[in-house]
Amino acid sequence: MKYPYLFSPLRIGNIMLKNRIIAAPMGVPKATVISSTDYGGLSIFDKSKGGAAVITIAEDYIAKLAHEKDPFSKYSRDVGRELISVSRQSGGLSMIEIPFMGRKRADGTIQGPSNGSHFTGGIMKEMTKEEMETVKNRIALEAKQAKDFGFDMIMLHFGHDSLCSVFMSPVWNQRKDEYGGSLENRMRYPKEVLKAVREAIGKDFPVLMRVSRSLKVPETFSEDDMLAFIKEVEPFIDIVNVSCGMDCYGGTIDKYIANTYSHSTIFLPHMYNLAFSKRVKDEANVLVCTVGGVSDPKQADKAIQEGKTDLVMIGRQLVADPYWPKKAQNDLDDEIVPCIRCLNCYHISTEHANTQCSVNPRFRRENRVPLKLEKTENPKHIVIIGGGPAGMKAALTSYQKGHRVTLIEKESQLGGNLKYADYGDFKEDLRKYRDYLIREIKKSDIDIQLNTEATHEMIKNLHPDGLIIAVGSTAQIPPIKGVEHAIQALDIYPKIEDIHGKIVVIGGGAIGSELAFELSERKNDVSIIEIQDALAKKSNWLYRHGLYNAIKDAGNKLHIYLETRVKEIKNNGVWIQDKEGLESFIEADFIIMAVGMKERKELAFSFYGITPETAMVGDCFRVAQVLEATNDAYFIATNM
Numbered sequence: 001m002k003y004p005y006l007f008s009p010l011r012i013g014n015i016m017l018k019n020r021i022i023a024a025p026m027g028v029p030k031a032t033v034i035s036s037t038d039y040g041g042l043s044i045f046d047k048s049k050g051g052a053a054v055i056t057i058a059e060d061y062i063a064k065l066a067h068e069k070d071p072f073s074k075y076s077r078d079v080g081r082e083l084i085s086v087s088r089q090s091g092g093l094s095m096i097e098i099p100f101m102g103r104k105r106a107d108g109t110i111q112g113p114s115n116g117s118h119f120t121g122g123i124m125k126e127m128t129k130e131e132m133e134t135v136k137n138r139i140a141l142e143a144k145q146a147k148d149f150g151f152d153m154i155m156l157h158f159g160h161d162s163l164c165s166v167f168m169s170p171v172w173n174q175r176k177d178e179y180g181g182s183l184e185n186r187m188r189y190p191k192e193v194l195k196a197v198r199e200a201i202g203k204d205f206p207v208l209m210r211v212s213r214s215l216k217v218p219e220t221f222s223e224d225d226m227l228a229f230i231k232e233v234e235p236f237i238d239i240v241n242v243s244c245g246m247d248c249y250g251g252t253i254d255k256y257i258a259n260t261y262s263h264s265t266i267f268l269p270h271m272y273n274l275a276f277s278k279r280v281k282d283e284a285n286v287l288v289c290t291v292g293g294v295s296d297p298k299q300a301d302k303a304i305q306e307g308k309t310d311l312v313m314i315g316r317q318l319v320a321d322p323y324w325p326k327k328a329q330n331d332l333d334d335e336i337v338p339c340i341r342c343l344n345c346y347h348i349s350t351e352h353a354n355t356q357c358s359v360n361p362r363f364r365r366e367n368r369v370p371l372k373l374e375k376t377e378n379p380k381h382i383v384i385i386g387g388g389p390a391g392m393k394a395a396l397t398s399y400q401k402g403h404r405v406t407l408i409e410k411e412s413q414l415g416g417n418l419k420y421a422d423y424g425d426f427k428e429d430l431r432k433y434r435d436y437l438i439r440e441i442k443k444s445d446i447d448i449q450l451n452t453e454a455t456h457e458m459i460k461n462l463h464p465d466g467l468i469i470a471v472g473s474t475a476q477i478p479p480i481k482g483v484e485h486a487i488q489a490l491d492i493y494p495k496i497e498d499i500h501g502k503i504v505v506i507g508g509g510a511i512g513s514e515l516a517f518e519l520s521e522r523k524n525d526v527s528i529i530e531i532q533d534a535l536a537k538k539s540n541w542l543y544r545h546g547l548y549n550a551i552k553d554a555g556n557k558l559h560i561y562l563e564t565r566v567k568e569i570k571n572n573g574v575w576i577q578d579k580e581g582l583e584s585f586i587e588a589d590f591i592i593m594a595v596g597m598k599e600r601k602e603l604a605f606s607f608y609g610i611t612p613e614t615a616m617v618g619d620c621f622r623v624a625q626v627l628e629a630t631n632d633a634y635f636i637a638t639n640m
Helices: 030-034 044-049 059-066 074-087 129-149 163-168 188-201 223-232 274-283 297-305 324-329 389-400 416-422 425-443 456-461 489-498 510-521 541-553 601-605 626-638
Strands: 010-012 015-017 021-023 054-058 093-099 110-112 123-126 153-157 207-212 239-243 287-291 311-314 381-385 404-408 447-449 466-469 473-475 502-506 525-529 559-561 565-570 573-577 583-587 590-593 597-599 614-616
Touching: 044 054, 044 074, 054 059, 054 074, 059 074, 059 093, 074 093, 074 129, 093 129, 110 163, 129 153, 129 188, 153 188, 163 188, 163 223, 188 207, 188 223, 207 223, 223 274, 239 274, 274 287, 297 311, 381 389, 389 404, 389 416, 389 425, 389 466, 389 626, 416 425, 416 489, 466 626, 489 510, 489 590, 502 510, 502 573, 510 525, 510 541
Parallel strands: 021 054, 021 311, 054 093, 093 153, 110 123, 153 207, 207 239, 239 287, 287 311, 381 404, 381 466, 404 447, 466 614, 502 525, 502 590, 525 559
Antiparallel strands: 010 015, 473 597, 565 573, 573 583
């Protein structure tokens, strides 16, 4: 077997895991009720079929599906029984996640260790000992109910925003009794809850406890504190799941800054909790499961082999491709659809505007996206113009439907603007997705015509039954005096090694921000000019905060000018004007233009009239992200 450590069995108490892969719980936007096969959780059905050893189900979602408050009340039991059945359908086990959370009281205050501001921006009021006892008993009862009902394991969420995190904090916990002050006191209440759970379920029923190694906010406890806590509670748990950060913080624009560590962005390394996982392995007598940016089976297998972790918990990668475990097990790594860590699958990220997976159209759409496309009874000749992400996805989908497909690309290689993913460490995931699409196309019988400029007459002579136009976008050139002195951002990447000195980047969208950050990391003096009040304004919340955190963590070496416009570009710098109307000059050796892209609509329109079955997808229809390119291309190609 290619990955013998990742796919070795593991006994825990009275159960046996068939491999070392646990599917993480994920929050479920209410919109999932539109799916006729919504099995409680995001793609629970696919994850279980995909080969994970354990499927984790959030207990609050069981109740939500049943429209009840209690996960083990009458109608919730019907939901829970089906969830267990679905989780086990391929030999995996079912684990329920039980949160250790403070609740909002009738007066609007929130339960916490002491009086003060709650991390959500609300008012935290000190829990009475009676309230603490109530919460403890409730969790112990739910744990016992889960065991009695037939779940195989329980996951106690003691990380992120939990009461464990808040009680452990030397800032949020200002109690004067035996539950506040010293580390021993601050860990006392979480320990008592774990002890009560263990007493309720017995010694052999497996318990996984999730913790944050650090909250990544000023109020955090230290990693040493968390390690001490883990060692203190060894008798009550079987596995510790090492996470990081929080799930919500503050009541301002910074409310999600900690989320970019609990849900890693492209600016963080893969498996970024592994170093602390290794500390726990070395110093505590407990099994360790790492989570966060786990996407490469080779990397996961090596971590287990080297004794840095015992298991891996995977979240978003199993959204991108729920069949990751089976593909890795069967030496089909090249067929794994890579997660690009865009975080669009996380509803907080998109503020519910477009909660979807950028690479898996089936996500949350099990009712209209089958596991495998049914072959058409009426094969057609489908022509696709443009070999970017939208064009490639349309070509693959058309081919999978059984059509004869011709893909035309004017450049010498497929990929479109994803060719720029070759530059920058944080573009690794995007690069992997591009390469995956190209591999899949090359394995097919799609007629690929590179170095070919499509014209109306040429396409007409191909006699297509269906035409999908994916000619992409081009860089915008703003009407700024002296614009001829600037270099377009995308033209910089192939010669980025030769760019040194003082640099001004005009435009702070995703392209401009990433390029500016990359150039600053290369020891250049970089200024970024953005007319909006934030960088990456059109990107999702967590990408934006991940970018800001990356800039902060790197030492704030970028000079950022927000709500500022460029008045004139000279050959040695730019004149800028801030929101107060004050003008100043920034010297520069290089001036880079990154004010966005515009659709090639006129070119796309020129291909209409050849066949009635014509559609535009990707950036030529509307400049957007890989998410729109993938999903729109899939549905257009499926129904052509």
